[in-house]
Amino acid sequence: MAEAMRGVFTSLTQIRRTVFRELARIAYEGEDGVYDELDDLPYQIISGDVATYRESVFLERAIVGERIRLAMGLPLQGADRPAKISDGAEQAAKPETYYEPPLINIINFACNACEEESYVVSNLCQGCLAHPCREVCPKGAITFKDKKAYIDQEKCIKCGRCMQVCPYTAIIHRERPCAAACGMHAIGSDEQGRAVIDYDKCVSCGQCLVSCPFGAIADKSQIFQIIQAIRAGDEVIAAVAPSFVGQFGGRGNVDKLREAFKMLGFAGMEEVAIGADLCTVQEAGYFLEEVPEKIPFMGTSCCPAWSVMAKKEFPEHADCISMALTPMVLTARLIREQHPDAKIVFVGPCAAKKLEAQRRSVKSEVDFVLTFEEMAGMMEAKGIEYTKLKGDGATDFEVASADGRGFAVAGGVAQAVVDAIHKDHPDLEVKVEAAQGLENCRKMMKDAAKGKYNGYLLEGMACPGGCVAGAGTIQAVNKTAAQVRAYAKKSPHKLATENMYNKYLDVLERESDGVRDGDAVAESINAQKGDA
Structure with missing residues (x-):
């Protein structure tokens, strides 16, 4: 739906x-x-x-x-x-x-x-002679009244067998959409x-x-609050998720996006796919170090809704969910090194990122979270027609890898980690299982808890289709997924391991323990940017 x-x-x-x-x-x-x-x-x-x-x-x-x-x-x-x-x-x-x-x-x-889940008989029922719906019902919940099937909701266990055998598709599975x-x-x-x-x-x-x-x-x-920060004269920088492609029209159009942010009052824009590259390298390292010697399997960390569900419902396997920092946090930390007083706004497809940004360990890095739909409202308020913008001529971020940009689509995270592992371990078999939607993620975790996925890398995505299907997106899921894949191919780098920022990963990780070496990192990053 x-x-x-x-x-x-x-x-x-x-x-x-x-x-x-x-x-x-x-x-x-x-x-x-x-x-x-x-x-x-x-x-x-x-x-x-x-x-x-x-x-x-x-x-x-x-x-x-x-x-x-x-x-x-x-x-x-x-x-x-x-x-x-x-x-x-x-x-x-x-x-x-x-x-x-x-x-x-x-x-x-x-x-x-809306009514809660139930199976009901529609007016398509023909009162057929075979009565297969009645015969397969394990609880005797179906009788016939006036030659039409009738389901006793007190007896019905909602198994759906009656719907499966009805030759007229006369039985409907009704469920509240939310x-x-x-x-x-x-x-x-x-x-x-x-x-x-x-x-x-x-x-x-x-x-x-x-x-x-x-x-x-x-x-x-x-x-x-974001606009108040802009009007107050704060340096407000946007960190844009990889799923931005096509959300406002066009096919990537980084130059148009940068101009749009400038018109909205933002001081700058960075690509969260940079953080996705760093997250990939972290998870590849953790997988090699810990699976299966320390933990039986490892789940990806980037989707907050999936990781919270896995840890909440399977506490005995909470340590099997990767401790890698999410792309949002890693990108924000990189920005913070160069702009210590800036307000950092994650702009993306995800409602759950707003919840993630409330965590004490994240709050100091990410000041606000804005969805693509909310940003579209801001652009309308300023009269910005995205597709008609001229842009600044810079057609690409030219930093993140194709694999990092692929995080936006289901399967992309696991593929990036596998590619990073194979960079130095080409003959190592990395088994992967992926699930989209929290119902399927739960099933995957249940199987993993039973030992079915020992030695595996598990990718969980709360939204069916991946981040491109997040609650804050605007465009059709399949269309956006195709555009993200096409944009990813434009990257000059295929693997996350090729990202020039990986050399700062150790410092960024240490800062999660309260240690900051901002001046040294900022100086190095600025120098590296000058050389790029």
Whole structure:
């Protein structure tokens, strides 16, 4: 469902993008009365007195109001008490402010209270003589009434056998879209049948929010805080994930992207695929050192939702998930060496990266996280038409390897690590197992825990298709994946081991223990850049 909706510009897309655009516009203008304008914003976005999408224009405005608050990183207010949208906004607008947890939120009065999982008989039932549905049901849940099949939901165990044997495809598997997309089984129902999230299970992958066709689920944003930092005169640098290719149109167009960031007020832009190269080298080293002598298998570390799920549900194998720093963190540390006072913004496809950036060990490196959809709203606020930009003439980053850029697509991380291992150990067999979607990742971990994947490298991706299918992406998944692969081939380097920044990896690793050698590294990196 989530993948099918991606890349289709729907009314929900328009509402989300409009909220981001208008909030960014207000933040950029920064005039007196900005908080009064926030309170008026639902009336600007939903004008008139006739409902367009729901049964009431007042409900539409209330939902938009909640979306505005979430986009500012503020908590939901609900409909049970009078409150202004701008309540708490002044404090939240400070450049150093992070959003208030939780990250993923359900606007309960926007929820359609969809039914939970069930198998039901449609009007296609012909009441056939064979009655195969009744014969295969292990619980006797199917009877016939008025020559039509009937399923007793109290007896049904949802095995799906009846649906499989029906010759008329008359039996439907009905499931709440958000719950179907949630690989953590974290979504249940309240007393009114509305969706609720069990935050003890949720890993903030965001697949529920892009699967809800009613727009009842949204994550919190840091658009307002990022723009406040820009307006305050801070040096704000973007670290852009490899999955940027094609998100705003075009086929890579690094020059256009750099110009777009400049117009938005960013001081610079770096490629997170650099950090992906360093992460690859780290994981290749760990695999050679630890598998199978110290740990039976090793799981990749770059997807935070996958790694959190694996460690949370399989604590006895938590040490089997790689301790390599993620590409986001490694890239941010490289930037921090040269720009110690800068605000660093990770720009990418992932909702879970916002959660990762809240970790104490990461917070000092990554100041903010911005999704591609949020950035699109910012560009609209500034009137930037990406494909019409001339660019600065620099058509490529010319630093990261093809393998590092391939991190964005499912299978790419494992392939990069295998290639790095084979650089010095060409005859070593590296067995790989990969899974996409948290349900499949869990199955992979269960098999690994049973010993099925001893000696293996496991790649886990929370989003089906990889990072190109993250909750913050804009374009169709398959289209973006193809464009990322094509862009990766343009790199002058094939292997992550060829990245010139690998020589600083030891220093960057040590800094995770609180040791910084920033001046020496920055001086060396600047010199290396001058030679490149």
